[in-house]
Amino acid sequence: MKALVINCTLKKSPEPSNTAALAQVVGDWLTENGGVEVEHVRAVDLDLHPGVVSEAVAAGDDWPAVHDKLLGAQILVIASPTWLGRPSSVAQRVLERMDAMLSETDDDGVPVAYNRVAGVVVTGNEDGAHHVISEINGALCDLGYTIPGQSWTYWHLGPGPGPDYLDDQRGHDWAHKTGRAMAANLYGTARALAANPLGAPPS
Template identity: 65%
Template sequence: MRALVLNCTLKPSPERSNTDALADVVVTALEKESVEVERVRLADLDIRPGVTSDEGDGDEWPRIHRQLLDSDILVVATPTWVARPSSIAQRMLERMDAMISETDDDERPVAYNKVAGVVVTGNEDGAHHVIAEISGGLGDIGYTVPGQAWTYWNKGPGPGPSYNDTGEGHDWSARTGRAMASNLVAVAKALTANPVPPPPS
């Protein structure tokens, strides 16, 4: 089983990413379930605006598109900015929109029988809104989003330290992240055994 983690932090490598640090918890739990995990920081790539799977010369999204097709599990990790997903997460969803009309050999949308979950960080509230926005978009595209397929961390109302600057709340976020990984694997296995059929004509 293969998983792809798309980190939508605004920070390019090698800058330290709070979102990446919380995603580590989910990655470790997935690897303990013998899942092969690939990680990509989208800020490191030239991903052009658009709603197709290839926006032409220099666009690096086609590589991500191939990785999405090859993965059983998708984890979207994003920071919270003004109570919303990052602009990179929004662009990711816009580019994934093309997958709605792409089908496999059985005429199913290519995201059918794939599962997805969400990791969110931020030092103010808004995580549930971000989870809802990302999960809703992934559901539209065709992904199955299991119950409690998310984890998040935030400091609470008002400015404060970031995830990497404090240990406060990490235990809860880690437990939730491990549950997220377990639920993703369980539902991915169930879909492999009993796949969602093509839509009725």
Template identity: 70%
Template sequence: MKALFLSCTLKPSPEPSNTEALARVVAADLEDRGVAVEHVRLADLNVPPGVVTDLGGDDEWPGVHERLLDAQILVVVSPTWLGRPSSIAQRMLERMDAMLTEKRSDGTPVAYNRVAGVVVTGNEDGAHHVISEINGALADIGYTIPGQAWTYWNQGPGPGAEYPQTEHGHEWSHGTGRLMAHNLHAVASALAAHPVPAPTV
């Protein structure tokens, strides 16, 4: 089983990402369960705006699309900006829109029988809104969203320390992240054993 962590931080490498730091708690738990984990930071790639899989030229989204189709588990990693998902997360979802019409040879939509979840951080509130927006879009595309398939961290109202600068809230965020990994793995395993069939309508 494979898991793809798509980081939607606005920071290019090698700048550290607070949200990726929390995501690695989830990734480590999945690895302990035998899942092969891959991390991709979209800010490092040329991903133009659009709603198709391949825009041609130097568009690097097709390589991400291949990784999506190779993974049974998707974890979207997004900071909170102004109470919303990052602009890169929105662009990711727009590019994934093409998957709505892409099908396997048996007619099953390509996102079927895959699970997804979300990791969010920010030194401001808005995590539940970010989780809802991203998970709602992924469900539209065809992903299965298990219960409690998310974790988040925030400092509280107003400016303050960032995730790596404090231990505030880490115990809860890490415990929730490990539960997230458990639920993603369990539902992905169930779908592998009993996949949703191709629609007949």
């Protein structure tokens, strides 16, 4: 089984990413307890052009390679910081490019996002985590991903400016425990779908 974590931080590598650090907790559980092969992609390091298609929209567009990774993974984690109470602009770009999956099916007519599970990781030093989770999960559900119960974790210190996840240990125990529960629920649901896959929707 494979999992893809798309980190939608605004920070390019090698700058430390708070969002990557929390997403790593989820990925580590999947690897250590489920034997899942986990790949982390930092979207801001790629040249992702605006668009709503899976094919390259211009020379150098890196989205087709990400699309291939999505089709190769049974588990997807979208990880985003919170900015102004909303998902990052990078997360929005990723979701817009994923829009093309609405019309893509396999040879049996099954939408390509069916029989895949997804969850969300959020970090930020302001409030708004539940809003970010709801926005991203809503988009993933529209695409056809299965969203298990409690398939999210977040770290926020509440309203107003403050330290970042990597700068403050407060709340880590809860965020990590919730992240491990998230990973377990994603893994369990992915296994259930593999054993009993969804078919093509009725016409």
